[in-house]
Amino acid sequence: MKKRDVETTGHEWDGIEELNNPLPRWWLWVFYATIVWGIGYTIAYPAWPGIRSATAGVMGWSTRANIAEDIAAATAANAEITARLAETPLTEIAADPVLDGFARNSGGAVFRTWCAQCHGSGAAGAKGYPNLLDDEWLWGGSIEAIHESIQHGIRNDQSDMARYSEMPAFGEILEDDEIDQVVNYVMSLSGEPREADLVAAGGDVFADNCSACHGAAGEGDQSLGAPNLSNAVWLYGGDYETIRHTVEYSRYGVMPAWQDRLSDAEIAAVATYVHGLGGGE
Structure with a gap:
């Protein structure tokens, strides 16, 4: 069989030369199509990063906007029971199984978002951060006391009603x-x-x-x-x-006040959650 006259790439290994065969035509067309698709995508969707933001794209699509819509929908769906939670006295939440279940679940989400960084995902605490699972409470473990600690915090400059004490050195x-x-x-x-x-x-x-x-x-x-x-x-x-x-x-641990970061219902929910972990008085 006659050897084809094909140029080589100039590379040779142990006498084996690499032929410079042209790429298959179908592969080239697919490659060109991906380039066209990429250009179209960067025009249609957010793509090119800038100093403060990325290009928005002509379609105005946004993952943040989608998430915001989902959150808004969930908030609207829970609006009624959230209002009930904010209005119900703390000591009466447990008497309503539906409200109590909602408070514990939503309070768990609040805890994992805002509290777990210090108290741990399981609320067992760490050195300098109280264990919320036992019966030892510095400021009281009733649901009202827990609620006050969460709302106003400990030894901070955010709330005039923050719990405050100072041990001398x-x-x-x-x-x-x-x-x-x-x-x-x-x-x-x-x-x-x-x-x-x-x-x-x-x-x-x-x-x-x-x-x-x-x-x-x-x-x-x-x-x-x-x-x-x-x-x-x-x-x-x-x-x-x-x-x-x-x-x-001396020691001087500080806990932030959550009254300006969380809603009344969220504070009631996380207080219910913490109180129900087993160490609440």
């Missing part, structure tokens, strides 16, 4: 040996102190400096946001070094 008040004593006393309330011989003296330091907020027995005071020190639940950690750091430098 006792490193500026007590001597180092007094701090060691009171830390060992606090550890003895819920477990074993590091130095048992300092506990008695630490009790005196505690009575003079800490009992006004934490109580004579260290059981805390929810009206002040003062934690219970007589159990093994610790927000920042219960080891000696962590407690000493807390006593010496």
Whole structure:
């Protein structure tokens, strides 16, 4: 058979040359069609990015607009029950199965959107962020108390009604040996102190400096946001070094006020959701 006279690409590997055969005609036409389609697409739909936005396209199509329409439709469909949720007293929501179910589901969505970043997707909290699943509440675990915490927040400058308390930095008040004593006393309330011989003296330091907020027995005071020190639940950690750091430098956790970000119904819903996780009083 006579060899075809076809130019090569000039590439050769181990004596094997690459022939420069023309592309199939059908493939070329498909390729040209994709170019034409691409040009038409960039004209019809949003495509070319700019400094502030992309070209809008002559058809005015927008994924954001589609999502906004879907949200508006869902909002309209839930308008009646949302209004009921905002108007119903918090303690009466659970008595209405339909309203309670809506509140828990919508509250779960609000929680996962706005609260999970700090409290965790399962609401178990993290160091410095309260666990919402247990029975230990700094400011109270009733549904009304939870609602107030969500609405106004903690130690923020957004709401005049934010819950507020401030622990002094006792490193500026007590001597180092007094701090060691009171830390060992606090550890003895819920477990074993590091130095048992300092506990008695630490009790005196505690009575003079800490009992006004934490109580004579260290059981805390929810009206002040003062934690219970007589159990093994610790927000920042219960080891000696962590407690000493807390006593010496204090802690100052801040929670934003959600009253300007969430609607009344959304706050009621997420309060219902959190209260129903198992730790609500």
